Amino acid sequence: MFPSRYVQRLLLGSLLASGLTPGQAQQPLVPKGPVVIRNVNVVDVRAGQVISNQQVVIRGGCIDVVGRQAPAGGAVLTIDGRGKYLIPGLWDAHSHALTSQPAADAALAQYLVHGVTGVRDVSSARPRAELAETVRAVDAGERPGPHLVLAGVLDGPGTFSPGARLAHTQAQGRAQVDTQAAAGWACIETRALLPRAAYLGAAEAAAQRRLGFGGDIPEAVTVGEALAAGHRCVAHLDKVLLGCSPRETEIVAARAAILTGPRPAWTLQQHRAEQQAAINADFNPGRCARLAADLVQRGTFVVPLLGADQAESPNGPGTCARWHGAADSTTVALHRQLVAMLHHEGVRLLAGSDAGPQQDAAYGLGLIEELERLVAAGLPPDEALLTATLVPAVLLGRQTELGEVAPAHNADVVLLDANPLDDIRNLRRVQTVIVRGRIYNRAALDALAAEAAKPAATLRTVAR
Numbered sequence: 354m355f356p357s358r359y360v361q362r363l364l365l366g367s368l369l370a371s372g373l374t375p376g377q378a379q380q381p382l383v384p385k386g387p388v389v390i391r392n393v394n395v396v397d398v399r400a401g402q403v404i405s406n407q408q409v410v411i412r413g414g415c416i417d418v419v420g421r422q423a424p425a426g427g428a429v430l431t432i433d434g435r436g437k438y439l440i441p442g443l444w445d446a447h448s449h450a451l452t453s454q455p456a457a458d459a460a461l462a463q464y465l466v467h468g469v470t471g472v473r474d475v476s477s478a479r480p481r482a483e484l485a486e487t488v489r490a491v492d493a494g495e496r497p498g499p500h501l502v503l504a505g506v507l508d509g510p511g512t513f514s515p516g517a518r519l520a521h522t523q524a525q526g527r528a529q530v531d532t533q534a535a536a537g538w539a540c541i542e543t544r545a546l547l548p549r550a551a552y553l554g555a556a557e558a559a560a561q562r563r564l565g566f567g568g569d570i571p572e573a574v575t576v577g578e579a580l581a582a583g584h585r586c587v588a589h590l591d592k593v594l595l596g597c598s599p600r601e602t603e604i605v606a607a608r609a610a611i612l613t614g615p616r617p618a619w620t621l622q623q624h625r626a627e628q629q630a631a632i633n634a635d636f637n638p639g640r641c642a643r644l645a646a647d648l649v650q651r652g653t654f655v656v657p658l659l660g661a662d663q664a665e666s667p668n669g670p671g672t673c674a675r676w677h678g679a680a681d682s683t684t685v686a687l688h689r690q691l692v693a694m695l696h697h698e699g700v701r702l703l704a705g706s707d708a709g710p711q712q713d714a715a716y717g718l719g720l721i722e723e724l725e726r727l728v729a730a731g732l733p734p735d736e737a738l739l740t741a742t743l744v745p746a747v748l749l750g751r752q753t754e755l756g757e758v759a760p761a762h763n764a765d766v767v768l769l770d771a772n773p774l775d776d777i778r779n780l781r782r783v784q785t786v787i788v789r790g791r792i793y794n795r796a797a798l799d800a801l802a803a804e805a806a807k808p809a810a811t812l813r814t815v816a817r
């Protein structure tokens with residue numbers, strides 16, 4: 354089959370621009386001057402609408418111009434955007450892509466293939482220096498991958514998270530945050546087994562050091578306590594659902610007591626399983642509405658991670674599912690109801706995939722699936738799209754450079770064959786991905802996907 358006229362033009366323009374021979378056509382293009390995407394439909398995620406027939410000029414990895422007219426001449430590459438839709442690159446707010454080095458390269462490539470140009474990684478298993486080297490190599494263009502933001506993991510004794518920092522007492526919680534800050538972590542991710550005192554100590558230290566602080570709300574802490582302590586980003590809905598039960602304080606106290614006994618992780622897991630039906634039956638909409646109002650008032654972010662519930666998903670349950678997920682149908686339905694309610698009340702929701710080594714097929718695709726789940730739960734497509742574009746930009750304090758197709762923003766953009774505001778599944782129809790000024794056309798994305806699918810893939814170094 355001959356490539357479409359669009360692909361031919363892109364390939365031809367690309368080859369001329371890059372000086373590559375046809376045999377190297379699957380490499381990303383790194384144009385040495387401005388690129389113009391002509392006559393494209395720009396998806397304005399802020400307004401939730403499409404602006405048709407726009408000229409988008411990209412220069413040095415940044416968006417220079419978006420408008421009816423593009424400055425004449427000067428472009429080294431023109432991409433025909435007719436009939437296509439340009440969105441900001443997507444962000445995954447919760448991933449375990451960097452858990453192991455051999456898997457990471459393929460995982461990061463798969464993210465790009467699906468139009469995900471930013472990932473917040475919460476892996477715990479590797480030393481920070483190793484993770485930082487991966488970030489450096491990707492940023493330098495030595496390996497293909499999205500922008501990466503790292504969070505340092507803090508948990509309690511009995512953790513399921515290999516490599517997590519552990520704390521038991523308030524002083525240890527403080528000390529671990531101090532150590533993580535000194536090691537360069539800008540963000541602390543808490544996990545379920547962190548004891549209450551250690552959590553409060555860590556929260557205090559993180560606030561003093563102005564570090565990002567969030568993650569699982571520990572089992573020994575109520576949602577209200579966590580919000581008051583400065584928990585900025587809540588991962589998973591299980592503790593939010595528990596917060597909608599009038600017996601939350603009693604159940605949290607029971608769990609805190611289990612943490613001090615023998616085999617805490619195993620016993621807690623049993624307790625959670627036994628209590629879930631009662632928690633679901635206790636669901637109190639009024640209490641839930643007050644909790645949502647508190648989340649809105651404090652500007653807290655919530656990452657629902659509905660994928661962690663999907664034990665029946667072809668990709669298997671998410672990485673955190675061992676603790677949070679594999680939920681029964683009533684819990685899954687309540688989580689969806691919660692998402693709809695939190696969204697309706699104006700809580701800042703973030704899309705996250707929970708993708709990790711147990712489900713490596715879901716890197717990138719898992720985020721698209723999560724966006725589809727958010728729409729199935731009741732979010733309109735334009736508002737679902739916000740959870741992977743503008744909202745993560747706000748979380749990271751980078752809304753002047755990320756999350757929109759707008760002048761002065763990073764040119765991390767995705768060209769789609771169809772309008773995602775009509776149908777969120779159109780996010781699967783990726784034609785071209787641009788990240789850090791590198792242009793991956795469909796052929797380059799297919800080559801990247803093929804290489805990432807090889808067992809223990811070792812991706813080639815990307816040509817500069």
Ligand SMILES: [Zn+2]
Pocket residue numbers: 447448449475672673707
């Ligand atoms: Zn997770």
